[in-house]
Amino acid sequence: MNTKIRFVIFMLFFWTANSFFAPSAMSNSCLKCHVDYFEDMKASVHSKEEIFCDSCHGGNATQKLQKDAHDVQKGYVGVPDKKMVANICGKCHADVERMNFFGIPTDQLAQYKTSHHGRGLFQKGMNDVAVCSDCHSYHDVVKVNDPTAPVHPLNVTKTCEQCHGNEKLMNRHNLPFDIPEKYKNSVHGKALMEKGDTASAQCVSCHGSHGANPPQVNKIVSVCGKCHINERKFILESVHAKLVMAGKFPECIACHRNHDVGPANLEFYELMCLKCHQKTDSALIQGERILTLLKDSERMMKSSALLVRQAGIDGFFIEDEEAILEEVKTKTIEFRPLQHTLDFEKISKLHVELKAKNDEIDSLLKRKRKDRHARKLALVFIWIFISIMILTLWKRYKQYTRLK
Amino acid sequence: MSKDKIITWLGERFDLGKIQELIGKQVNKPLPKNIGWLHTLGSMSLFLFVSQVITGILLLIYYRATVNEAFESIKFIMTKPYLGWLYRQVHAWGANLMIMVVFLHMLRTFFMGSFKKPRELTWVLGVFLFIFTLIFGFTGYLLPWNQLAYWATTVGTEIAGAVPIIGEWIKVFLRGGTSVGGETLSRFFVVHVIILPWLVFFMIGVHLLLVRMQGISTMERVDEEKKLQMGEGTPFFPHHILKEGIVFYLLIGILITLSILMPFELGEKADPLQTPHAIKPEWYFLPMYQVLKYLPKLLGILILGIAPLLLIVWPFLDKTKARHPGKRPVSVGIGITMVILIIIFGLLGYWAESKRIIFGKEYEFDVYGKPHRIFHETKK
Numbered sequence: 001m002n003t004k005i006r007f008v009i010f011m012l013f014f015w016t017a018n019s020f021f022a023p024s025a026m027s028n029s030c031l032k033c034h035v036d037y038f039e040d041m042k043a044s045v046h047s048k049e050e051i052f053c054d055s056c057h058g059g060n061a062t063q064k065l066q067k068d069a070h071d072v073q074k075g076y077v078g079v080p081d082k083k084m085v086a087n088i089c090g091k092c093h094a095d096v097e098r099m100n101f102f103g104i105p106t107d108q109l110a111q112y113k114t115s116h117h118g119r120g121l122f123q124k125g126m127n128d129v130a131v132c133s134d135c136h137s138y139h140d141v142v143k144v145n146d147p148t149a150p151v152h153p154l155n156v157t158k159t160c161e162q163c164h165g166n167e168k169l170m171n172r173h174n175l176p177f178d179i180p181e182k183y184k185n186s187v188h189g190k191a192l193m194e195k196g197d198t199a200s201a202q203c204v205s206c207h208g209s210h211g212a213n214p215p216q217v218n219k220i221v222s223v224c225g226k227c228h229i230n231e232r233k234f235i236l237e238s239v240h241a242k243l244v245m246a247g248k249f250p251e252c253i254a255c256h257r258n259h260d261v262g263p264a265n266l267e268f269y270e271l272m273c274l275k276c277h278q279k280t281d282s283a284l285i286q287g288e289r290i291l292t293l294l295k296d297s298e299r300m301m302k303s304s305a306l307l308v309r310q311a312g313i314d315g316f317f318i319e320d321e322e323a324i325l326e327e328v329k330t331k332t333i334e335f336r337p338l339q340h341t342l343d344f345e346k347i348s349k350l351h352v353e354l355k356a357k358n359d360e361i362d363s364l365l366k367r368k369r370k371d372r373h374a375r376k377l378a379l380v381f382i383w384i385f386i387s388i389m390i391l392t393l394w395k396r397y398k399q400y401t402r403l404k
Numbered sequence: 405m406s407k408d409k410i411i412t413w414l415g416e417r418f419d420l421g422k423i424q425e426l427i428g429k430q431v432n433k434p435l436p437k438n439i440g441w442l443h444t445l446g447s448m449s450l451f452l453f454v455s456q457v458i459t460g461i462l463l464l465i466y467y468r469a470t471v472n473e474a475f476e477s478i479k480f481i482m483t484k485p486y487l488g489w490l491y492r493q494v495h496a497w498g499a500n501l502m503i504m505v506v507f508l509h510m511l512r513t514f515f516m517g518s519f520k521k522p523r524e525l526t527w528v529l530g531v532f533l534f535i536f537t538l539i540f541g542f543t544g545y546l547l548p549w550n551q552l553a554y555w556a557t558t559v560g561t562e563i564a565g566a567v568p569i570i571g572e573w574i575k576v577f578l579r580g581g582t583s584v585g586g587e588t589l590s591r592f593f594v595v596h597v598i599i600l601p602w603l604v605f606f607m608i609g610v611h612l613l614l615v616r617m618q619g620i621s622t623m624e625r626v627d628e629e630k631k632l633q634m635g636e637g638t639p640f641f642p643h644h645i646l647k648e649g650i651v652f653y654l655l656i657g658i659l660i661t662l663s664i665l666m667p668f669e670l671g672e673k674a675d676p677l678q679t680p681h682a683i684k685p686e687w688y689f690l691p692m693y694q695v696l697k698y699l700p701k702l703l704g705i706l707i708l709g710i711a712p713l714l715l716i717v718w719p720f721l722d723k724t725k726a727r728h729p730g731k732r733p734v735s736v737g738i739g740i741t742m743v744i745l746i747i748i749f750g751l752l753g754y755w756a757e758s759k760r761i762i763f764g765k766e767y768e769f770d771v772y773g774k775p776h777r778i779f780h781e782t783k784k
Contacts (some may be wrong), residue, residue, distance in 0.1 A: 160592050183736045315669065386657040392648050397646040402638075 028052045028061045029069055033258040040139040043202045046194075056080070056088050082121055082131045086112060108132075111211035118211075128169060135159050135209075151209070152200040157183060182260035201227060206258075218247040220258075230337035238342045239283070264336070266294055289344055293351045294335055299330040300358040311365050316372075322359050328357045434637035435644055436622040443620065443644075444651040445509035449533075450500040450608065451652055455659070456540075459495035459602060467547070469593035474549035475673040482670065484495040493663030499541050501659065503688045506537050514718075514739055517594035517727030518621035524719035526614040527609055531715045536604050538688060541594040545686055547591060554674035555683040557592075558584045559693075566701050567709075583676070626725040682757035691746045697756075697772055 024082035030053040031038045041047045045134065046055070054061040059076035060391045063069040070076045074076025080088055085366035090109035092098050099106045112118040131344075135151055142149045150159040163169055170177035183189045183203070191200035206223045208254060215223045235251050236239065243249035255272040264397055268289040277284045304326075331354040338347060414420060435443075466485060481488040484781060512521050519527035546557045561584065563577030580587025597760040622629050634674040638644060685693050693708075696704040722735050729736045752773030759768050759778070 304449070315667075317479060319479070379661060379664055382660055383657055386653045389653045393646050395647045397643065397650070400643050400646070 005310065028054070029064050030057075030059070030061050031055065032064070037139055044139060044141045045143055046141060051092075055092075082127055082129070085133050085138075086118070086121065087187055100389065108210040111208070115208070115212045116208065116214070128172065130163055132286045134163070151204075153202055154192065154196065156202050156204055157189070157193070179259050186259060186261045187263055188261055199227075217250045218245055220253055221251050224252040228337070231340050234337050234340040238340060240342070265299075266291060269294075286342070286344055288345055290339060290342065293344075293347050294339060297332050297335050297351055297354050300354060301328050304328050304358050304361045307361060311368065316365070316368050318365075321364055324357055324361050324364075328354060328361070331357065406745075411546045428675075430616060431641040432634065433616075433619075433622050433640050434632045434634060435635050435640055436632065438623050439620060439638050439644060440690040441647065441651075442512045442650055445512055446507055446615070448651055449502060449506045449509050451655060452498050452505060453604065453608065455498050455501060456495060459491040459498060460597065462491045463495055464597065471549065471589060471674075474547060474567065474589060475670070478548045478670060489661055489667070490660070493667050494659050496668040497659055497662045497666075499544055500687075501655070503537055506534050510534055511739070511743070515729050515736060516621065516623065517729070517732060517735075517739060519719045520621075520722070520725075520727060521617055521626045521719075523614070523621060526611060527567045527719050528716055529611045529614070531712065533604060533607055533611065534715075535712055538608070539685060540596065540600050540604070541688060543600070546589060547596065548670060549674045550671040551674055551678070551680055552671055554584060554676065555587065555680060556685045559683050560685055560689070561588075562599075563693075563696065563705070566705055568702060568705075576612055585676075590697055598644070621727065623727050625727060628725075634779065684753065684756075687750065687754070691749035694749040694753035694756065694773065745756055 034053065037053070041052075046052075052061065053059075055079070057077055058074065059069050060071055060074045061069065062138060063071075070078075077084060077088075086109065093104065094106050094109040096106045110156050112191050113122055117129045117131070120129040121131060137150055144151050146152060147154065149155065157180060164175070165177055165180045167177045185195060187200040191197040192202055204212070204255045205226070221232050221235055225235075231252070235244065239250055240249055244251045254275070256262070269287050273284055273287050277287075304325055308318050311321065331350060334350060335347070338350060341347070409693070411420070420773075462483060466477055466481045466488070468474060478492065481492050483489070513527065513530065519530075542557075542560060546553045564578060564748045565571045567574060568671050576582060578588070579585070580591050598698065619632070622632065684690065692708050695708065699707065722732075724732060724735070726732050755769040755775075756771055756773040759766060761767075761776075761777075766778040766780075768778050769775050
């Protein structure tokens, strides 16, 4: 075949293939000038659904001339301001019919309007509050579960930090700017950012995303209780419950703090209770009794684990003891939420159960060691018997040989 | 029913006099004067076989020969049933002692020339009994289904696979597939608890029958042995039986002592995906395993294949008349050399792929058992 004809067929194939794979983008006249934006948005969720420039910026994407395409009469808005961004996004994302098939909720705009950000924008006319595009980005919007998304759990702290770590901006709003730093050093922050544990709490877990607000004092238990279900349940059984419900006592954060939540430890009983209680309070004495039980339970678990481990090293079969040790560990873990009831009787009951298991391990291992010792002791008696038998037989043998 | 009545009842049905005469003849049969303590090795082997059968039956009550249950069932035996730990340990130690005692019995027969005419067939049966005892050990070793057993069996069957032409077939036949698995366990179990016990039982029967018929060998030259008359030599009963009794008690003591003071650990359950470092067979296969490392594969297998054949046909090769070891320098020399070689290769196999401290210096033994000094870098 002629080389020229081959070349033409080759070019035709590429031209048709190109127009076949991206017909809408190619026919959108905006991209003829704003091709650099297309690079940004071609991987976005919107581009994949053929939602291009004019869907948000308005204008007429079928016109080839700039003045016709940018016709304000045709709804061209150019770069939208913050209020417009919220409304433009809401146009689709609050449309139930439109979002139905994507399985995306449609209350984001409504939620946003109740948030500190939304109220600042719509009610107070603040232009420096976060709006959709500040968190989700604009041309290159990807799904929340995409690891590159700014709102992906692993990235959301950095996204919030852009504003909440900005000293000038936060000063303008009389807000602290060290919250992201505090969070990074908290147990939640370390679990998320160092271990990559996306189940760990981050900004939106407590404040909400579109409806971001600081939780009220009497809502803190509920906020923390979303993950710490048992702790919430037991706190509401405690003597502090009434104060919590009345909004007079910020239960969880009173001891654990909020953004800079540290590892929980028994020292809290000695440090935090004194913030409200006098040393002579009967409540504090009750707290000390509970603390003694908790310390004892930790000690018992450690000693059981050590006993079982040593028995394993000494060559004993320890499957049964290991199974009981698991129960001991479970019960010790049960103490953590249960202690929030501050109910001595309940905690004491669990302590008794734990002690019983601990004693069971101890007695089982003692019996095994005793058995081993008894076996060795039995050897002495066995050899005494064998020696007697051998001596008797030997004596007889000698008698017979002498006789012969 | 009184004793007399029983005897009368039996007498009406059987010729008791003849039976009594037969038993009496065997009991009172005189043994040659050269009978010593080494002659109890045969009965020690028999005692250990009986002990293995009894403890084996006890183990069978709880043992489950499946990949999922074998290890757990042994663990169960060692922890739950009354004295389960003891009969499992006695069985494990009994197996090791039996191999040792049968081998020593064979050595005694070899060095004292007892295998010579007219006892060639007794020797041949004895060699087969020794080989079957080794197979007993090999098949039984896999049954606990622990890591050591699994990988030792993998290596053992792999060696069989290196035999020219039929090797692959033998390997697959032994394993019941291409790798060691549930099928191998079933096969080894059947061989260990059904085929071998009965085979060995009948062979021991014939072996003993021949010993009783031909009598114990003296140190006299071939064809010059004098038949002992009643009242000559050492009486089988009670003299020799008393010695057997002493040895019997001694063996029981050794078995129980070893079981208590040096119990066999069960280790970890077999994991086909995790190969342990330095896999080795049991001590009685170590010399053979080590020899294979030094020789080209085919030559090694040929030599190891010839060794048992040579043992079987030895009475037909060594036709000299003398029995006394002092008068058979060549055979005794060969025998001693072989024993020394077995010990050397066994030790090399034991040391191979291990680290040891000798006179305060640390050595690493390579796969051939050659030591390499380890020098630790000291931080300045």
